[in-house]
Amino acid sequence: MPAPRFIDLTGPEVAALPVDTVAVLPLGAIEQHGPHLPVSTDYVTATEVAQAAVAEVAEHGGASVVLLPGLAYTKSDEHHWSPGTIWLSWETLMATLVDIGRSLQTSGITRLVFVNGHGGNSALGQVACRELRRRFGLRTFFAHLGGPPPDQRARPTAGGEMGLGIHGGHAETSLMLHLRPELVQMDRAVRRVPEHLATYELVGFGKPVSFGWLSDDFGPDGHIGDPTTATAQEGAERFAAAVAHVAAAVVEAARFDPAPPA
Numbered sequence: 001m002p003a004p005r006f007i008d009l010t011g012p013e014v015a016a017l018p019v020d021t022v023a024v025l026p027l028g029a030i031e032q033h034g035p036h037l038p039v040s041t042d043y044v045t046a047t048e049v050a051q052a053a054v055a056e057v058a059e060h061g062g063a064s065v066v067l068l069p070g071l072a073y074t075k076s077d078e079h080h081w082s083p084g085t086i087w088l089s090w091e092t093l094m095a096t097l098v099d100i101g102r103s104l105q106t107s108g109i110t111r112l113v114f115v116n117g118h119g120g121n122s123a124l125g126q127v128a129c130r131e132l133r134r135r136f137g138l139r140t141f142f143a144h145l146g147g148p149p150p151d152q153r154a155r156p157t158a159g160g161e162m163g164l165g166i167h168g169g170h171a172e173t174s175l176m177l178h179l180r181p182e183l184v185q186m187d188r189a190v191r192r193v194p195e196h197l198a199t200y201e202l203v204g205f206g207k208p209v210s211f212g213w214l215s216d217d218f219g220p221d222g223h224i225g226d227p228t229t230a231t232a233q234e235g236a237e238r239f240a241a242a243v244a245h246v247a248a249a250v251v252e253a254a255r256f257d258p259a260p261p262a
Helices: 011-015 041-060 090-106 119-136 170-179 195-199 232-255
Strands: 022-027 065-067 111-116 139-144
Touching: 022 041, 022 232, 041 065, 041 111, 041 170, 041 232, 090 119, 111 119, 111 232, 119 139, 139 232, 170 232
Parallel strands: 022 065, 022 111, 111 139
Antiparallel strands: none
């Protein structure tokens, strides 16, 4: 069953959507992903996962759901130095998310799930969720494709990345080999794992103390991880897991209420 798309509805059809219909908004990015992946990587993964998840929820029930057009341009200033990166300032993106939320509230939408494919959106997305809750009364949720954002995961990954494969590494390259194999240039893939970060006890990705960074802090190629071990088969498995994760999150978001039962 195709994903029900908000933009295919008429105004009266939008107004007639069931109460607690969940609007799903993919957040991608257009930014460099090293020499081997297209700048559309985060946009492709976020929109493809969100579309498949919405279709799954619509087919199997559990929630009324509609898919919004994804945002391609978001907060990618950690990649500002590289050709191919098109990024919005935090002020512009925040204003955009607020305006979208206001418009949805006017249309009768009460629940909004962001499906985020770019870690650089995470902090601002959390702020936007609260802002939309306060201003317009929306129930807002911020979901990543597979749990926490990559820079908050303190677990080893395939390819010997030591939990540092956060951008253009094994996982993202595998996903793109599954979704857009014609755009992946594996002959240009090289390992770029900042192994010295593992020597720091407190500061680092997935550790108690975070740090501000730009992608060229780790080297000139701009990616962080080991794409050389990526496979389309693992990409298919990761995609299926991400779709199931987001679909389950949408169903739960449709009934979520922080207030205790009466």
